[in-house]
Every structure is written in C-alpha cells, then in structure tokens.
Amino acid sequence: MEDVHLRPATAADDEFLYDLHRRALGDVIEATWGPWDDDVQREFHRKWFAPATVEIILVGGRSAGMVQAAMIEAGVFYISRIEIAPEVQGGGVGATLLRGLVDRARASGANAVELHVLQLNRARDLYERLGFRVVEVEPPKVRMRLVL
Template identity: 30%
Template sequence: MTFQLRLARSEDLPFARALTCQNMLRYYIHYELLWQDDAFDVAWPGRQNWLIVQGDVRVGFLSLSRDLRALYIRELQIAEAFQGRGAGSWAIDQVIDLARTERRPALRLTVFENNPARNLYERKGLQVQGADECFLRMQLDISTHVL
C-alpha cells in the first residue's frame, strides 16, 4: 500500500502535537530547550498541514509555509513504527514536486544538527547553508536534479 497526503483538519492537531513531542523531545532535552504545547498550537493554523496516511492509518504529518524565496518544511514527523519504511523520503519527494509546481526558487528546512534525518535530507539534495546554535539550515535549489 502506498502513502497519501490528506489535508489536516483541526481535529488532527492533538495527533500532530503528540507525534512532534514524542519525536523531538530528546533533542529539546539534549539542547536544554523547553517544549511548549501552546507554541505548537499557535503555529498550527498559520501553516499548511498535511497528514501522511497509508490507508486509514496516520503515518505522520507535514507542516509547510511559503514566502517568495522558498517553500519551507516546518515539520516532517513520521511515527516511530513507520520510520525507515520510506514515508519520509516519499513525503520529501511530494514537497519537492509541490515546490516545482508552485515555481518556488528553493525548498528550505531546519533540522537539529544531531538528528539522523539530516542524512535523508542530504540524500534528497538539500545542502547545509548555515548553522544556528543547535540547528542546521538546509536548502535545495529547485533547479537542482533530485535523486
């Protein structure tokens, strides 16, 4: 069975918040950052949020924003049971296609410097553009050929 994207609804917020906290809390603890449910909830309506599903099963979610310079992945979270099964790679491919369709010059994201997802992003062609404290800023120029 293949993955699909479904626009998230307000009732999907608790799933997305819990998944993000579950996946990211170790990084927040490592870097002595404070996880705040309220901050996640405030950001949710200002972004385009998509569930990644396989049939009726919620595999993860994507959160996107845009400006004239780029399409931004604000969150890409995959449930632990589905990690390493191609869902993240598939989701990035969908976002790259969307950036091309929208004629965005670049795809950008920020990742904790010690997050193994960085390897996936690099395989997809994103390159480190800079660093801030514990984060790496990565970018794919959309004219770049993607594997």
C-alpha cells in the same frame, strides 16, 4: 512500503499532533534543551497549531505524521515542519514525502526548497541523501537548501 498520501489537518487532529511531536522528536528535544517539559511543549503546540497550514501524512490510510510547507517568497518553497511517527520511520515514508514536496515546489515555480533541522535530528542524513546542503549553521539548527 504502503502508499503515502496527504490530507488537510482539522481541529480534531490537535491531540494526535501533540502526541506525534512528543513521540517523533521528544528525544531530540531533550538532547537539545534538556528534559521534556509538558507545559512548555503544550504552549509551543498551542501557539503553533493552525489546521489550515498543516497536512497529515497518511500511510496505508492511517495518520502517521505531519508536514507544514509553503512558498514563502518568490522562488523559495519552505518546509517548516515534518514529523513522522517512530513506527514508520526508516521505511521510506520521509523520502517519498520529500520527493513529493520537491515536485510540488517545482510545479509552484520554486527554484529552491529550504528547511531548518535540529543539528541532532537523524533526519538530517535523509535530507543530505536527497541533495539538501547546509547553507547556514544557526545553533541548535542548521538551514538546508535543495537547489531545483
């Protein structure tokens, strides 16, 4: 696997991130809520995208995903979004990224890392392999936690 690094997002990443969302999660979104509605998804993206809160995942120097994570309360590091391009999924990028985020959480003084994942998202298997456990079912999502 090539090196995985992060860089801060910029406004210029807007269209890359929208396309990434469609490619990385489009099938899960459709399985959860029905056919992809470009107007709805663009509005969701418009409201969500704040470059200062997003990091771009670089694999071999090329943009291949995104992550949004931060300490949300004393002791809890929250990963609000991870999206990885389909062409690099399954190659260890997600595991490498998550291990780095767990290290960041520990260094920040967190005692737990939390995230929400759509119940139908295959990434849930990765989270479980890395030690995350379901702590609450909130259909169509589950909340998972890794105790540090």
